[in-house]
Amino acid sequence: xxxxxxxxxxxxxxxxxxxxxxxxxxxxxxxxxxxxxxxxxxxxxxxxxxxxxxxxxxxxxxxxxxxxxxxxxxxxx
Numbered sequence: 001x002x003x004x005x006x007x008x009x010x011x012x013x014x015x016x017x018x019x020x021x022x023x024x025x026x027x028x029x030x031x032x033x034x035x036x037x038x039x040x041x042x043x044x045x046x047x048x049x050x051x052x053x054x055x056x057x058x059x060x061x062x063x064x065x066x067x068x069x070x071x072x073x074x075x076x077x
Contacts, residue, residue, distance in 0.1 A: 014066075 001009075025036035035043065037059070045052035 021034070022036045024032050025034060025039070041052055041056055044055060
């Protein structure tokens with residue numbers, strides 16, 4: 001399997017695991033029993049702002065690592 005095929009596989013799994021449930025939560029809000037990430041962050045911020053900040057910071061770090069992969073590339077490894 002080439003790097004390109006592996007990339008398509010990984011991003012396809014991300015789409016299935018994250019984007020599909022998010023879109024279902026957005027479109028079928030009356031049918032789907034779970035909230036999306038935005039609603040979860042909003043509810044969490046209303047209850048425990050510090051935990052909400054950590055949650056959103058973790059999502060931001062995850063997004064940076066996914067977008068800028070393989071950064072940080074350590075030289076000599």
